[in-house]
Amino acid sequence: MQEYQLALKDKRIAWGKALDIEALIGKYRGDSFRQDVNAALDWNLPAGVYRAKEVVIELDKMLEAMLVQLGEPVNGDPTVLLDSLQANLAISGRVSSLPLGPLALEDKAGVEITAQAVRIGEQLVSWAREINAGKKAFAKYGPEALGKLEFRSHCYGHPLIPEAVAQVWGPFGGPRIMQIYNEYLHQFVLLRDALLPFANWEEVPFEVKEYTEFKGLRFLEPAREVFLTQLLGKKLTHKSIVQYAQSVVSSGLSKAGYGFQYRLGTVLPAGLGEPARTAAHYLLKWHPVHTIAADDEFAAVSFDYEYDDYYAAPRIETGKGTPVSKDAFPVTGEHYDEPSIARLLPNADTDRTTLRFSLEMEEGEFSVDLGQLFRGHRFLYRPQRSGDAGAALAKRNSLSWHLAADILSHSGLVTNTDGIHFIPTGGNELVLWALLGKQYPENVVLLDKGDEEELEAAYVSGKGFGAQFLVL
Structure with a gap:
């Protein structure tokens, strides 16, 4: 079994069985064009495993059919139709399908999803322009077949930029073109929104099945509606993001933890394998690995927190540590060259599955609940000047520092009733992440360099x- 490994600077995180997904991509049972009973051509995504770019390739066939049907005045030029697509996928403007820009969401989840919408929309449009330039559908099907594409697009309608309105409803356009273009736009919107939870969205494989009642990605509409209601209502939680991601990849899971495994890989919070200071707090990341050994027929597993409610988790006090004076800060503590590798160890029983983040150090072997590690990262603070540092120090009657190994050796979640407790990690990202999973997630502040200015903040x-x- 080939073990999957994830690089984190000069460290590694290893677990599970690595998967080869490439052989599944692009192997479809059928064609996206098929004849209907009236001898016209219809369009639908054939069943198979897709990534985002493969969907764009299939969507281009609709665009090429429109260009053929618009005829000589357009002469195969997609500029206007693609400019309207770009405006539709933008996060602001009159025709925006997801106007997050004017909302200016300030919560962490909203900020991350807003940035995702921009990145994904821009790349999808770039791919659409690149793929259409190749005119592969024209070469494969020919103008006669493309001229027969016709279907009803059951949708409320996406607004267009004025130039696109003039083209689609002009002398060579009309309802038939509008129906195709509406579906083209709607499928792009569904694709963009489906990928919002994933930091590495370009890589995520997802399965599409053919439904008699849904065209293309429309099977995602119910889950998308719930997700966007939470996002736009500013009630988006990590759990709701996971729940939506499970629907997007057709995992078959109904309950949501902090991550999950499905037939085509494992999805965990995006912070894993990234520096804690800059890692996303709410986005997810797909990994080509089966964390829990399973065959294709039963690969779906939800990963649960060890403590469903961290507030009720057992807590233990750190002790006083090594007292230091204010003038002695910062202290460097130990330098942790080791560990160089962490392992994710599953613990599966009859009704729930948890994962441990395990380290081997000179002081012994330590492990923390992986879910609590991500929870600690979401709840941490960064230094931010917002008051009188002297007054804040006066409220706390002690200053001390602790070895990271001492903190990790405790059972339960580590806390204290008072004082300021400094824990150096020696620059070891694996140790830092483990500490975030061991400390009770309240008043944990992650420093960059620990100089006087940063400490005061x-x-x-x-x-x-x-x-x-x-x-x-």
Whole structure:
């Protein structure tokens, strides 16, 4: 069995059985063009495994058919139709299908999803322009066949830029062209929105089945409606993002944890394998690995938190640590060259599956719940000046530092009633991530360099009361 490994700077995270997905991509049972009972051509995605670009390739066939049917005045030039697609996938403007720009969402989840919408929309349009330039559908089917494409697009209608309105409804356009173009736009919107949860959205494989009641990606509409209602209502949670992602990849799972496995890989929070200081907090990432050994018929597994409610989890106090004075900060502590590798260890029983993030250090072997690790990352604070550092220090009666190994050796979640507790990691990202999974996620502040200016900002970051943990 080939083990899957993920690089994190000079460190590695290893687990599960690596999968070869490439052999499944683009192997479709049928063609996206097929004749209907009236001898016209219809369009639908054939059943198979897709990534985003493969869907765009199939959508281009509709665009090429429109260009043929619009005839000589357009002469195969897709510029106007693609410009309207670009405006539709933008996050602002009159014809935007997802106007997140004017909303200016400020919550972490909203900010990350907004940036995703921009990135994905821009790349999809770039692919659409690139693929259409090749005119492969024209070469494969010919103008006579493309001229027969006709179907009813059951949709409320997407607005167009004025130039596209003039072209689609002009002398050579009309309802037939409008129906095709409406479906073309709608399928792009569904594709963009389906990929919003995934940081590495270009790589995510998902299965499409042919339904008699759904065309292309329309089977995603019910889940998309719920997801966008939460996003636009500013009630988007990590769990709701996972729930939506499970629907997008047709996992078959109904309950949601913090991540999951499906037939084509494993989906976990995007922070895994990234530096904690810059990693996304709410996005997910697909990995080509089966974390839990399973055959294709039963590969879907939801990953649960060890503690469903972290507030009720057992807690243990750190102890006083090594006392230091304010002038002695920052302290460097230990330098952790090891560990160089962490492993994800599954624990599956009859009704739930948890994963452990395990490290081997000179002081022994330590492990934390992977779900709690991601939870700790979502809840951490960064130094941000918001008050009087001197007053914040006066509220806490002690300053101390702790070895990371000492913190990791405790059972339960580590906390304290008072004081400022400094925990150096020696620049080891694996140790840093493990600490985020071991500490009770309250008043944990992640530092960059621990200089005087940053420390003063850190003292007034977080909740402003109770024990504070500064991790460097």
